[in-house]
Amino acid sequence: MAQGGGSGALVKRVFAAFFLIPAIVFVVVYTAPFWVFASASGLVYLALVEYNNLSPLPARRPAGDKLGVIVGLAMPAVFFFLGKDAVLPVLIAAVVIFFLYGMWGMWSGLEFRDASMEVAFRTLGVIYIAVPLSYFIFLRAVPDGRWWILFILVVVWANDTFAYVVGKTLGRHKLAPRISPGKTIEGAAGGLVAGVAAALICNGAMGLGAGMLLIAAIAIKVGVLGIIGDLAESLLKRGAGVKDSGSLIPGHGGVLDRIDSLIFPVPVLFYILVYYIQA
Structure with a gap:
């Protein structure tokens, strides 16, 4: 999550959310899986x-x-049209494609170090971004999938929002100062508490039917994985020497800034549902 500063950034965040949240809820709840x-x-x-x-x-x-x-965009198509059995073979094919591209680079005069770095960077992009985000498709396909998607969005948004507010007002101890100086332990704790509260409310309001302890445990896992995802993106930005990944969303930065806390929790929630709740 991008770290904004001052009331101006907060106003931009609220303004952007005013338009984005209804659109997201409409797509998740009222439209077909396509x-x-x-x-x-x-x-x-x-x-x-x-x-x-x-x-x-x-x-x-x-x-x-x-x-x-292009290779990254193949992943959601595979998830939607071919299903789970095709994911691993296509992912292996993607790695092979990137290796061939790296070999072509060396044949064209690229140094081995540069070619190997590019292979690693391209592969990471698919594994870190394309595959996890594609799990929204699988999540939509489980029983009550639309509500579970809405559940994880609400929990992550609550976590992010309260981590930001608590961190700004009460934050004293840095969480990971060399990676993301603006994040605090107090903010992370406040976000986790808010995430658990949001999860319990969603469980009752959406009729998800999970036990209170289980839903609280899921919320904590989602929150912790969201923090890790946030720090992972911050590490990329620090390496690039930029504050935000982009400027598409006013007050939030780029798309990657807005979804970094969702990247790791979405696949984990899917497997929790498959193996523990809906087994």
């Missing part, structure tokens, strides 16, 4: 474009940027 696939594909595209702009590569090539986005 539109979740389309939305996930859009998120993957925008996030990968921003990811490319955070590149640490000393010899960045436009063709590599395009290839990374």
Whole structure:
């Protein structure tokens, strides 16, 4: 999550949320699964474009940027049209494609170090962004999937919002000063508490039917993974020397800034549902 400063940033956040939240709720709750696939594909595209702009590569090539986005966009299509059994083979194929691209770079005169860094960077983009975001498609397909998607969005938003507010007002101890100086332990704790409260409310309001202890445990896992995702994106931004991944969303920065806390929790929630709640 991007760290804004001052009341002006907060006003921009509220203004952007005023338009974005109803649109997101409409897509998640009232539309067919295809539109979740389309939305996930859009998120993957925008996030990968921003990811490319955070590149640490000393010899960045436009063709590599395009290839990374194209291969990344294949993942939500595989999730939606081919299902779980095709994910691993396609992911392996993606890694092979990136290795072939790296070998072509060396044949064209690129140094081994630069070529290997590009292979790693492109592969990470698919594993870190495209695959996790594609799990929204699987999540939509489980029983009550639309409500579970809304559940995780609300929990993450509550966590992010209260982490920001508590951190700004009460934060004294830095959480990870070398990675993200604006984040505090107090803010993280406040966010986790708010996430648990939001999860309990959603469980009752949406009729999800999970026990209170289980839903609280899920909320804590979601919150902790969200913090890790937030710090992972902050690490990328610090390496690139930028504050935000982009400027598409007023008050929030880029798309990657807004969804970083969702990247790791979404796949984990799916597997919790499959193996523990709906088994």
